[in-house]
Amino acid sequence: GWNNGSVTVTFNASDTLSGIDGNSTEAETLTSEGVNQTVSRTFRDKAGNSNTAVLSGINIDITPPDIYGSTNSSNANGWYNNNVTVHFTASDALSGIDTITPDITASTEGINQSVNGTAIDKAGNSNTTVLSGINIDKTKPAITITSPESKDYLHSESILLNFSASDMLSGIGSIPAYLDGNNVTNGQTIDLRNLALGNHTLVVSAYDRAENSAGKSLTFIVKPLPAIVDVNLNRNTLDKSSNPKKPIEVYIEVQGYNVNAIDVATVTLNTANGSVPAQLSPVEFGDYDRDSIPDLMVTFDRRAVNAIVYAGDNVTVTIRGRLSGAIFEGSENIRVIE
Missing domain, CATH: 2.60.40 (Immunoglobulin-like)
Incomplete structure (x- = not known):
């Protein structure tokens, strides 16, 4: 019951006796949007008789609907570490929405991904929106501990801590590390004379910018001379x-x-x-x-x-x-x- 363009209404009149006075066919084109518009025409025969024809229920909507895409919020760095559901909403002031793209789940890891959604109103007008900037990283960072090694050290030795982390997508956010529960940093020198004899554990954690986390630990032994x-x-x-x-x-x-x-x-x-x-x-x-x-x-x-x-x-x-x-x-x- 809707048109998405101009509508031309043609009226035809006939009279079997005196005949139509003037044109027997007239047309009018409606270009304005509106609901239940009406067009009428009056015809006269040559004897002076008249009759009026009325055509109503003309609905015109030539404006595409409005459509918007949305997701749940990413983290402060603009990243997600799980699937992202894109939801589309649309509105149309005249004919109303007929169909809209259902929710789409973006599950593939990647940077600046896009999802398209389309809405069609009851007049057949359509509009498409693109929701871009979707960054997904589900993979934990990789941690490497180069020093210390998992071996015995003499109490007189020193250890230069050497550890790192890598992340192929969102990048590394932080790499906290603890030696026997005490905070340490990469490149720090540990004088083993300050440690007790026995087992000691270095725990390294890594957080990427998507808030995926990984942990790795290493135990070494300090022995007397x-x-x-x-x-x-x-x-x-x-x-x-x-x-x-x-x-x-x-x-x-x-x-x-x-x-x-x-x-x-x-x-x-x-x-x-x-x-x-x-x-x-x-x-x-x-x-x-x-x-x-x-x-x-x-x-x-x-x-x-x-x-x-x-x-x-x-x-x-x-x-x-x-x-x-x-x-x-x-x-x-x-x-x-x-």
């Missing part, structure tokens, strides 16, 4: 009945390091039953075993050592301390008698 220790006992045997006033001498070698840098106040003799601190004196430096590697001789109170060993046992004695701030450790097995 390996020391060679010699508990100066006859046949590696500790006789608890020996003179308690005579201290127990221990010789310490740490290959590649100057044992003069050992902080004697940190040195302890350890067994499964306890720990004894080294005496601050006497302390001597020399090559006691003549292997061309310097030794440091420290002493321990015999009575204190006797208290943490038991006769009849084979005991592992561990000497531990700090050398230039780094922990060293060495062990020797002894036999205990009384």
Whole structure:
């Protein structure tokens, strides 16, 4: 019942007796939009009789409908990390909307994608809109940890942190990282002397500009400097009945390091039953075993050592301390008698 262009109405008149006075055919063209428009014409015959013809219900709509496309909001960077539904709405002031493109789901990753929608009114006028600028990135960033490696490190070493992240679409937004729960940054140097011995974990996260996230962790182990220790006992045997006033001498070698840098106040003799601190004196430096590697001789109170060993046992004695701030450790097995 609608026209989307001008409408020409033609009137034809006839009279079988006197005939039509004037033209028997007349036409009028309607060009204005409107609902239920009317056109009429009056004809007369030559006898003076007249009649009027009325044609109504003429609907003209030549204006295309208005159509708009919309989506849910992207993030602050203009990106989506999931499918995007484009919804179209349309309006038409005269004939009304007949059809409109249904919702379209954009699911493919890409930059500045476009979706088209079309609305057609009841007069057959159509209009198409293009919703562009749709950026979709569903892929998590890729994280690379170059340093540290998943291996053992000596307590005297330093590590230069080296990690990165990449993202092929939206790009990287941030790369937070934590070492044992403490914030660290790429390129930071970690002095392992400031860490405890044992396992340590670096956790790196990456967020792209579409808010996809990824995580990667790496565990490394910090170990003490390996020391060679010699508990100066006859046949590696500790006789608890020996003179308690005579201290127990221990010789310490740490290959590649100057044992003069050992902080004697940190040195302890350890067994499964306890720990004894080294005496601050006497302390001597020399090559006691003549292997061309310097030794440091420290002493321990015999009575204190006797208290943490038991006769009849084979005991592992561990000497531990700090050398230039780094922990060293060495062990020797002894036999205990009384």
